[in-house]
Structures are given as C-alpha cells and as structure tokens.
Amino acid sequence: MVENQIIPPRNNPYCLGHEANEQNLLQALHAGRMPHTLLFEGPKGIGKATFAYRFARFILTKSSSEIQEAPSFDISPEALSFKRISSGGHADLCVVEPGRNKDGQKSKYIQIDDVRAAINFSRKTPGEGGWRVIIVDSADELNKNSANALLKLIEEPPTRTTVILLSSNKGKLPVTITSRCQQYSFLPLPKDVLDRVIANFPGGEFSEDIRYLAAGSPGKAADLVFKNGINVYKGMLTFISMNLNRQGEKAVFGLQSVLDNNAEIFESFCEYFYEFIGKYIDFKMDKLQPILFNERDIFEKMNQTSVGEWVDIWQKSVAFLREAKIYNLDWRTTLNAIVYIFEKRA
Template sequence: MIGSEGPDHPRQKNKVYGHGQAEQSFTSALHNGRLHHAWLLHGPAGIGKATLAFRLARVVLKGTDLASPVGRRISAGTHGDLLVIERAKDEKRGRLRAEITAADVRPVQDFLHHTAAEGGWRVVLVDGAEFLNRFAANALLKILEEPPPNTVLLLTSASPGALLPTIRSRCRMLALSPLHERDMRAVLPEVSPDMLSRAQGAPGRALFLAMDSDGSITQLSQKILSGTRLNSDMLAQIERAVRDADGFALLCDLLGEGLASKARQEARLGNVVQAERAARHFAECEAMRRQTEHMNLDKVQAIRQAARSLAES
C-alpha cells in the first residue's frame, strides 16, 4: 500500500513490470546528458507509478543494486540525496492525511540549498502530487521554476488534471498504462485470476480489492447499486463495512466502479437518459467520498445517503 512501510513499499523494490518504455525514455535522457529537471509519471491508481519513481531515483543515484551500500540506504530511507514528499499519516485516525501541505514541502528548499551529500545528483520524489494543497503546490512551483543544477524532481499522479497547469508545463510527462495480464500475474502470482481481471491492470487495485476477503462489501455494493431500499439488515452491513477507512474507501470504489460501468453500458445501448443518470450518480459518489474523507464526516451517514439516492432514482 502506498504510504505504508515494509517489504511491499515501493522504496524497497527495484524490479518494475510493464513500464519498460517509460523507464527507457528516462534512462536514455540521463545517459545522453539531456535529463529534464522534472518528470511527471501519470496513470491510473495502483499501476506502479511510485515503484517506477523509486526505480528511476535508484538509476540516478546509482543504487539499483539493492545489496549495495547506496541501494540499502535508499531502501532504508536514509540516502542523503533522496527526499520523498508524500501525504503524512494522521496518527490519531490511523490513515493518510487528505492533503500534502506547505509544511510537508518546506524541507525541499533546505534540501536543495545544500551540496549533494554524496557528490552527485539530488532527487526529490513527490508521490501523489494531486494531493498538494494550494499552498504546497505554489511552493513546489517556485522550485520547478528555478531548479538547482544536478537536481531532478519526480512527481507521480493519478489525476494530473488536478495539478496546476504551470506545474504540468514544467514537467516532462511520462504516461503509464495498466499492466498486461502476464505482468499482473508476475507481480501478484498468489492473487486469483478473477481478482486480477477485476483490477484492470492495476496491481495496487488488486490488493485493494483483496481486502474484501469474504466478499461482504462486494455484496453490499451490489445491493446498493440495484436500488434496494435500506432496511435494518443493510444498515448493519453498512456499519460493519465502514468501521475503518479502508472499508469505506473500498465500498465507495465499488460503487463508483458499478456506476461507471452502468453509464458506459447504457451509452453503448443508446439509452442517453439512463447513461446520464448513472454518470450523475457516479459524480455524486466521488464528491461524497472526497468530502467525507477530507472533512472526516460520518461515513455511515454518507453511505446511507448514497443508498437512498440510488433507491429513489
């Protein structure tokens, strides 16, 4: 999971699946002395953007051998020339904060004002750049406008359209695509073929979906999507499902997936009214999730309202 430490953290990995062409574009620019100062790795959530970003950082810092001293320092997060900016963890709520703040970005200025600790390049990795709030985005923009020499910034984003146009314009874009089936099997050999298929080429999404080990959240989402009116049994299921942040996020994700699929299906059949209705519900579901997580609203009440809206439509 992005943002969590441990053997599955992108920091600990070196092998990248499915993004060889993007890596080649970067390494060719580096070896030919034409490395752009900022790169934006963008694509759907869960396809390995952070893993590739850490791999590129290893290439720049000459730490691709995980067993080497440099490689070990990168894995441990102690390399003096690598600074990672990401959403901090909210210890009270036990989940990642909703935003990357100006305070999170402020260490970059101090980092870049010092000579490279190991005499080479310095790398700033911003994981989840779409979470930069307005103040953090403006602080990063100033750095992108006047980057020091021998410095490269690696930004990842699942929603590049949410970034300031001036940030995007100062980055070289690396578009990443969902993984092919063979790469998905290589990354997650223990995950069932059905789960891999549902993940649509995103290993992170496969692991996310696998949290619903007994299928209860999937069944609940299907009831809500079918327009089933709330009853005591469903209310109890909702309370169990959203007891923690991951359950709420997964239920919202499944609802969004179902509504998006319905919108596409109705559009293909020429049912414009039904397609527009499903698309509207999808937008409402996404907005509900963002607002609930950002403002720490009552998750049970949010899902109840979404279920009522679908039942009444």
C-alpha cells in the same frame, strides 16, 4: 486474512510492464537531458512509485558517464545506495507524502510544511556530490497551500535536483504544475504481465475474478486478497442494490462490519464506486466480461432509468465523496448523502 508481505516500492528492484517508459527516459539521459520535473501519471497500484524509486536509485548511484552508457535502471539490491534508499536513510533522497496523526492514521493531505521541508532539502549541497531527488507521493494529496509551495520549487528548480510527482488523477492537479512537468503515462498491465507480478506475491489465492477486478493493477490485486477487498467490493454492490430498492439507509447501517471505521478501507470502497458506472456503460454496450456476483441484477435494475440520469447521479455522488474527503466527514454522513442523491432520481 493473509498477512500482506508484498515488497514496498522503495525496496522493490523490479518494475515489470513499464519498460517503454524506462527506455524513453534512458534516451533522454543518454542525450544529456536530465529532467528537472517529472510527472508519472496513471491508475493506482500499477507501479508508478516502484518506477520512481527505481529511477531515483539509478541516478543516485551511477556517475554521469555511467548514466550515459547504462542499458537499464538496474541497481543490485546489494549496493549500499539501494540499502540506504530502502531504509529511508539516503542523504540525497527526499520523499514528500502525507504524514500520520497521533492515532497513527494517515493524513488525507500533504501539508505546506512537508513541501517546505523538501524546499530546504533542495537548497543543500548534495551529500554525495551527485544529484538530489524529491519524490512527491502523491501529488493528488496536495492541498492548495502545499501545491502553491511546490509550484515555487519547480518554477525555479535548484541545480542537480529532479522532482518526481506521482498522480493517479492528473486532472486534479493545477495546470500551472502539470505544464512544467515532463509527463509519462503508466498504463494498466497486460494480463500476462500482471500474472508475472502477482506470481511473486507471498500467499493468497488470485482467482480469475480477482485478476479481472484488479484491472491490470498489482496494487489493486493485493488489496483484493490481503485487505479484504472482495468483501469491500461486495459491500459496495450491496449498497448500490439496496439503494435501487429504496433501502439506502439500511444499506449504510449494514456496511459497519465491512468498513470497520477504517479510512483506507472506505477509500477502497469509494474507488470501486467511482468505477462502477463505467462497468454499467460497458454492460449496456455488450463489452463487459465477465459479470461478477450480483452485478447483472444491479445492471438490469439500472436499466429502468436512463443512462444519462445515471451518469448525472454518479457525477454528483463522486463529487460529494471527494468533497467529503476534503472536509473529513464521517463515512456514515457521507454515504447517507449519496442515499439522498439516489432517492431523488426519477
């Protein structure tokens, strides 16, 4: 496997493909309308976090007069503020994200104490006399208590503080939060822009198949190459195929070597599974190009059951997968439940 050395969002000075959002935000700033709460929403891995740090660097570096005249959010990587943000040492930037447990595994949720720390941060005088920025990455990982705490923050935003929420699934967020945000949608990158982004990735081979599976997401393209994503995708296809043949329990056993008891790999597996029903519907409508690996065989077998029943099966399966994440269920237990859902089909 190639070592992943892709520039993390907080260190990346570029954000290709989202120039329209940048210009729209600049127009607001030029008019003196600094937003108190922003929601950047769109698919995973398309640059929302990179854009959030780019925006944060801009307002934490520039004076009020410079902000009103700037043509872009560009800040030199040599600037002291850029380096402090990259190292996590800027006094006026607070990042709220899931912590890690004693085993080094990323927590599944942002806890209430994480949000309380951000609230305490917002009550302090800005260290450099300008703005303070709070980035919540991602708001999808708020639990009920932490979401309620965040709501109190954005209901009465402190002066000279901007809160940026990142979300890949806006529908999961409470309306009480989203209704108080200025929202910006981030779309998958066009193929030519995706090619420009991944051209700067170190090592790895980005075949046409990988570009297709990435669906406009540089982050997904990176996972496919650097995190064994192709094998995970093929494992997902095998899981579905064996379930269609009433061999679901064997399929779960066979995934041991693919998933390797790794929570992040299992999350990628689930994401591929979530999206597969959409591919099947595109196939039924003659819109799916290209068709990869053994997808055609799977689609032909799925044709033996109605589309409506498959949509119902996927809705139940996805709901269970998301609930299993909440209760931290073992991946084997989780997938065996999906096997049961498949077996109950007509």
